[in-house]
Amino acid sequence: MRIHLVNPNTTVSMTEKAAFAARAVAAPGTAILARTSANGPASIEGAYDGAVAVPGMLVEIAAADAEGVDGHVIACFDDTGLDAARALSARPVIGIGEAAFHVASLVAERFAVVTTLSRSIPVIERNLAVYGLAARCARVRASDVPVLALEEPGSGARDLIAAEIRAALDTDRAEAIVLGCAGMADLAHSLSLEFGVPVVEGVAAAVKLAELLAGLGLVTAKTGLYAPPLPKLYAGTMASLAPRG
Amino acid sequence: MRIHLVNPNTTVSMTEKAAFAARAVAAPGTAILARTSANGPASIEGAYDGAVAVPGMLVEIAAADAEGVDGHVIACFDDTGLDAARALSARPVIGIGEAAFHVASLVAERFAVVTTLSRSIPVIERNLAVYGLAARCARVRASDVPVLALEEPGSGARDLIAAEIRAALDTDRAEAIVLGCAGMADLAHSLSLEFGVPVVEGVAAAVKLAELLAGLGLVTAKTGLYAPPLPKLYAGTMASLAPRG
Amino acid sequence: MRIHLVNPNTTVSMTEKAAFAARAVAAPGTAILARTSANGPASIEGAYDGAVAVPGMLVEIAAADAEGVDGHVIACFDDTGLDAARALSARPVIGIGEAAFHVASLVAERFAVVTTLSRSIPVIERNLAVYGLAARCARVRASDVPVLALEEPGSGARDLIAAEIRAALDTDRAEAIVLGCAGMADLAHSLSLEFGVPVVEGVAAAVKLAELLAGLGLVTAKTGLYAPPLPKLYAGTMASLAPRG
Amino acid sequence: MRIHLVNPNTTVSMTEKAAFAARAVAAPGTAILARTSANGPASIEGAYDGAVAVPGMLVEIAAADAEGVDGHVIACFDDTGLDAARALSARPVIGIGEAAFHVASLVAERFAVVTTLSRSIPVIERNLAVYGLAARCARVRASDVPVLALEEPGSGARDLIAAEIRAALDTDRAEAIVLGCAGMADLAHSLSLEFGVPVVEGVAAAVKLAELLAGLGLVTAKTGLYAPPLPKLYAGTMASLAPRG
Amino acid sequence: MRIHLVNPNTTVSMTEKAAFAARAVAAPGTAILARTSANGPASIEGAYDGAVAVPGMLVEIAAADAEGVDGHVIACFDDTGLDAARALSARPVIGIGEAAFHVASLVAERFAVVTTLSRSIPVIERNLAVYGLAARCARVRASDVPVLALEEPGSGARDLIAAEIRAALDTDRAEAIVLGCAGMADLAHSLSLEFGVPVVEGVAAAVKLAELLAGLGLVTAKTGLYAPPLPKLYAGTMASLAPRG
Amino acid sequence: MRIHLVNPNTTVSMTEKAAFAARAVAAPGTAILARTSANGPASIEGAYDGAVAVPGMLVEIAAADAEGVDGHVIACFDDTGLDAARALSARPVIGIGEAAFHVASLVAERFAVVTTLSRSIPVIERNLAVYGLAARCARVRASDVPVLALEEPGSGARDLIAAEIRAALDTDRAEAIVLGCAGMADLAHSLSLEFGVPVVEGVAAAVKLAELLAGLGLVTAKTGLYAPPLPKLYAGTMASLAPRG
Incomplete structure (x- = not known):
């Protein structure tokens, strides 16, 4: 099983610490794919940092999905961008909060x-x-x-x-x-x-819950709040994030 | 008084319709500064669209603040990015929802x-x-x-x-x-x-409430959820959104 | 626009202070019609004072409506008699609380x-x-x-x-x-x-909200809690408050 | 034991029906003192009727207390004026709702x-x-x-x-x-x-609860919402309702 | 009227104290049938004690119903086993809490x-x-x-x-x-x-409420949470508690 | 890891079905110890069945703890006796509901x-x-x-x-x-x-959550609702369930 752990802030040392915690509890067959957002704040301390961090994190969610993972963990206690990530991904997503x-x-x-x-x-x-x-x-x-x-x-x-x-x-x-x-x-x-x-x-709780959901074959419901985004144009710097349906 | 009405999606015709509604109710001395986000989805239909729309909208909030406005109206019924906008701006912010x-x-x-x-x-x-x-x-x-x-x-x-x-x-x-x-x-x-x-x-309700708050000299509280973002580095495509403190 | 500000207690100096606050924020074209209840307690400090104050206040609401006003403000923080006033009047009513x-x-x-x-x-x-x-x-x-x-x-x-x-x-x-x-x-x-x-x-908040509602042409909903009172006999000292339908 | 049942509307036939229901369940030693408000609406159908009914009902509460009763029942399902009656009386008060x-x-x-x-x-x-x-x-x-x-x-x-x-x-x-x-x-x-x-x-439920409270020697708490009204002047038609402290 | 007061713990002195309190407030014609559970903890201090106390208490409820009572009072402030007792009995049941x-x-x-x-x-x-x-x-x-x-x-x-x-x-x-x-x-x-x-x-409150319900001819609703248990086999030490329908 | 799955009703075929579901999802190293209560109802359909089922289930919880297990799963959707089981056991307990x-x-x-x-x-x-x-x-x-x-x-x-x-x-x-x-x-x-x-x-969800808690070394908090029962005498048929402290 491959679990994608994404740090929505851009501080690599925090990703490493979270990845260490994740690997310490991961099941023998679970690989932790730890990624750091490349675009956004160095730490998330409040609503503004959190909002700006989301698109960069969604890029990582999409990339990991493209590579093939069994679930995602968002390694920020504010559960930054959780709803958007659930709407985007075909895999379970868990926030550490x-x-x-x-x-x-x-x-x-x-x-x-x-x-x-x-x-x-x-x-x-x-x-x-x-x-x-x-x-x-x-x-x-x-x-x-x-x-x-x-x-x-x-x-x-x-x-x-x-x-x-x-x-x-x-x-x-x-x-x-x-x-x-x-x-x-x-x-x-x-x-x-x-x-x-x-x-x-x-982090530990989320990794184990991601394993649990993936292990049980459960994926995010795709009606309601987590319905996949409809295909449409995105403009400017966000063009590459446009949903392809 | 100048009220900044920002459309967080990138469809200009929707901005124009909202601006028309805004101007129809604005007080005689109120100018409506209507802006359309340049970066993000053409419409906001769900959590993913909403999340990606926020940074582009925050760029407009910051720009309007730099030009000098008395308040902001976010012209999306989901109140997209409202908390982040309140943390960012020194002026009142109202979501139309x-x-x-x-x-x-x-x-x-x-x-x-x-x-x-x-x-x-x-x-x-x-x-x-x-x-x-x-x-x-x-x-x-x-x-x-x-x-x-x-x-x-x-x-x-x-x-x-x-x-x-x-x-x-x-x-x-x-x-x-x-x-x-x-x-x-x-x-x-x-x-x-x-x-x-x-x-x-x-839209009408929000414009009048923005006039109300500005007229009473009320600004957003700056402790708690709307505390101004702390100065820090933002990386990559978000670098220009870094708070300057 | 004419806004009726009613003090549900009978202390004129409090009406004057509230009227002063109201006029300080009223829009240029807004006249504040300040009235003091003639029947009831000198101040409202608790549920008993509040209950006895209501009929006297409703008399003022009805009188102001008969004279023609665009909205009412109840100048007691307990929002004394707010529901009854909304049921009675064809104009918006706002409590200062x-x-x-x-x-x-x-x-x-x-x-x-x-x-x-x-x-x-x-x-x-x-x-x-x-x-x-x-x-x-x-x-x-x-x-x-x-x-x-x-x-x-x-x-x-x-x-x-x-x-x-x-x-x-x-x-x-x-x-x-x-x-x-x-x-x-x-x-x-x-x-x-x-x-x-x-x-x-x-007081300031309520005056501006009354202006807002009147300005937008919004009146109180007339089904449910605020349905107009049905015509019927009222006995004794309350006879003159009987709804005429 | 004497229980005062007050009908806050002015329709005597309703008082009689309620009194009949009250007497049908009252304990052998309980006398039902049934009174009809002399001042107010013929029936209570909504917030306006209810608000105007209260002073007339409070007059009855005070009169019954002066005569000496062990508790009061307010015989309107809206519990009209319940808080004010509790603040006024030294005896338990129960609304039938x-x-x-x-x-x-x-x-x-x-x-x-x-x-x-x-x-x-x-x-x-x-x-x-x-x-x-x-x-x-x-x-x-x-x-x-x-x-x-x-x-x-x-x-x-x-x-x-x-x-x-x-x-x-x-x-x-x-x-x-x-x-x-x-x-x-x-x-x-x-x-x-x-x-x-x-x-x-x-009505039956309230009479038995009033007997229950009086039988257990329980009276309404006199701090907080039900604190007795402070002595003060009441003006106009309400002068006689002024609390004497 | 006969009210069954059951102490769900097995300490007779507590039953006696509760029975004393019950008799002190009971109406002249009310007999208090006080029973102590024979099976379970000496006192109920927490969820484990409470859970183990229930079957012993239900035995007393059933026995009192067989003898013929007008209502039951559960004399533990945790309202131990209240729902089960209501499902079992055809008479009103009141917890002292x-x-x-x-x-x-x-x-x-x-x-x-x-x-x-x-x-x-x-x-x-x-x-x-x-x-x-x-x-x-x-x-x-x-x-x-x-x-x-x-x-x-x-x-x-x-x-x-x-x-x-x-x-x-x-x-x-x-x-x-x-x-x-x-x-x-x-x-x-x-x-x-x-x-x-x-x-x-x-205890006093519950006894009077049991008298009240019985006096008004009110019994527990028998659909929903308090539906009578369906007849079925109970095994082992609980066999004698099997519902007979 | 050994997970104790207890069926609080006494129908062995239901235990077997639940055990089958449990084993289908258990991790390679997890043994499912499936037990059926020997004392209580054949099925749990409502509050009475549920209450009588608890002591029999607690006997199984205690027995499994004595044998040594890493966690318990209560295989009834009503989460029968969950609080009592948590107070009793030193191991995590999960209800399937x-x-x-x-x-x-x-x-x-x-x-x-x-x-x-x-x-x-x-x-x-x-x-x-x-x-x-x-x-x-x-x-x-x-x-x-x-x-x-x-x-x-x-x-x-x-x-x-x-x-x-x-x-x-x-x-x-x-x-x-x-x-x-x-x-x-x-x-x-x-x-x-x-x-x-x-x-x-x-059942599947609970088994995986029990593995999760045990795997993370998390045990039930032992203050508050889940504080261990105090040592005391239990009488009659419940004597053997007395807590030993």
């Missing part, structure tokens, strides 16, 4: 999310509401760690994240923790040991 | 939306849920009229729309109608006369 | 309300729920300022209100503030400057 | 309401939402019987009501029926026998 | 629950959500008193409960208190006096 | 459930609400096929199910189908081919 929320819902009645910047909280809260899982989430907390600081040793990022986990367990009645950024993938195991609670990391 | 929903809520306890294709229903339903107004909407109905058919005389589009309005009033207990596409702007008045109920059209 | 909530929703994902007494909180929360906008409101805060104290210089009212705004921004993640009493209309501008966030005041 | 909804919730997972005119549907739906029981109600159906027709033998009212019950059971998956008008109180027993399902009638 | 929530909703807009252990909070919150009354509950608080400690004089249980009531009134804006355990039935009166707010205790 | 809902949510915005008897609809609707996924489900439909008829060739069951799928796609706007009974596991593939939409079957 939704993956983490669904998996956390299977091991806890009530979880908390610990993300990077407080500006990311509204996007995550909206996604939880759209997916239906808002009532399962006690609170979305920000650790005030910029996304790229997660790539810097000595940034103190882990301590800030741990402090928010402590607060979530002590004051939010959270029973499990969801790490709210692809860049935190390497911290899940040690944080779970430290706090003695389930810590769900989205 | 949200404008129509809010205005309809002020004249009816319960309204119905009549849109073009059934593939647009899920996007509209999601927006209603996100805005909080889902309970005010009796039903979103599709007339099975393609967006571009609205531009063609003799397409029978008006009859199909009228049939859905009749059904909404008779079977959904709708008290008012929202027309769910910018391309229907020219039909609102005659449909309201025909059915004797309020018919809300988004 | 709903006006503020809808306008705030167009400039912020998440706002807070700062009102006078804590006994007003449940009414406001219920209105937010009924309108559908409860999820957009981070919290309704009371400043413990009695309504009539807003009319007294030196009452310290502004400081108490400012303290609640500070708390809303710091602890509720509010991005914008709605002032929850008609008597606060004169504070909006200076508080917005002081805190650097949008501060929405209901 | 809420009584019926709560009692139906104890015998069925899912009930339907059959009311008189379709214009009453929105008020009932809103009450259900405010009380929290909207999800328990499959549908509110109107039988198109005017309230006063229930008082006329040979009006065919019962057949129209029965037809809606049949539809509710067959197509709405309702398991129990709530009769949505005080004037239907005499039909509950025969309809329950005819259809073989629980049929809940509000 | 739901009874308390519905009664509290009739005297307060917003109540808080004070229960025993924090592990009970999620079950109570879920019940509130299922019944529709979650929005009426400000917060479920735990006093960290084990259920059986309520049976021990000198355990300090009352002080811990009082402290949570104080916090609920001061910080949760609760207007009334629901005591969240059958073992607290003897504390309601003194706590209500001490805090000057309504304190609702479930 | 929740598994199907979560998986369907990853391939469709909007799915429908087709179950057996209409009496099962309320239980499934409640589960959807509790999990948060009610808004994702267009409708729960019953095919009026008794559970055990699914075991009988020539019962016409498949045709009845197919008719409901057709209706769900045509009138409910469903984009994918969830089969609402473990006994339908063998029909998923052919129905998916026939209708050209994703058809999700719970």
